[in-house]
């Protein structure tokens with residue numbers, strides 16, 4: 514595995530590659546990331562992963578500073594999982610001057626996560642577009658855990674005519690169902706035991722709808738109430754159409770239920786696709 518930290522070396526290394534598969538990350542890798550690497554590995558080509566904590570997508574600098582940096586362990590996992598090239602640039606490499614050209618994502622970026630994390634998707638899209646320009650992949654893989662991010666990446670490649678296929682990976686869960694996330698490490702023992710409740714309320718909505726319940730409003734409210742009564746601070750529990758993430762209505766077709774809530778100081782997100790065509 515080659516570890517490359519500067520842009521000229523990256524460009525030189527990838528110049529002669531015909532098929533590049535790319536998995537961008539912010540490091541602090543867990544099984545969720547590694548499952549994306551596994552998907553990428555199934556394609557024959559050069560497998561590139563990046564590790565870069567992107568200041569542009571953090572609201573407060575303290576969040577940015579607190580983000581766990583575990584480069585040594587991350588490099589070991591990437592090597593074990595068969596990555597060919599890791600791009601781990603410094604902040605000066607990616608943002609040598611104040612980044613003034615900023616991607617303005619569509620209104621899709623202002624709902625759900627965007628409502629609670631203003632400018633978040635603008636920061637993600639700006640960085641990912643820069644990484645796409647540097648790595649020039651044919652295929653890039655994103656996890657469904659960040660469902661809205663995946664939708665925005667698809668829309669970005671479509672609207673900006675990038676000839677990059679966007680692949681997706683299923684959310685990886687702990688044995689009790691909690692979605693793996695770098696933030697789980699901030700949960701204390703009691704919070705970790707409680708954290709699965711977000712998955713449980715979303716699962717209940719999924720099962721109810723798949724069994725024919727069409728009272729979307731009540732299902733969302735009940736889930737919200739359950740979490741609040743257990744001490745969560747709920748940002749949203751939202752039943753949406755897949756892809757557009759517009760509010761779900763009966764006869765909308767494929768749906769997804771998404772949730773975001775804080776347990777103590779830790780904000781968790783999760784989502785489940787609903788199988789039944791409504």
Ligand code: PAF
Pocket residue numbers: 537538539565567570637640641659662
């Ligand atoms: O999903 C993430 O880890 C980040 O948002 C990404 C796509 C690597 C951009 O910083």
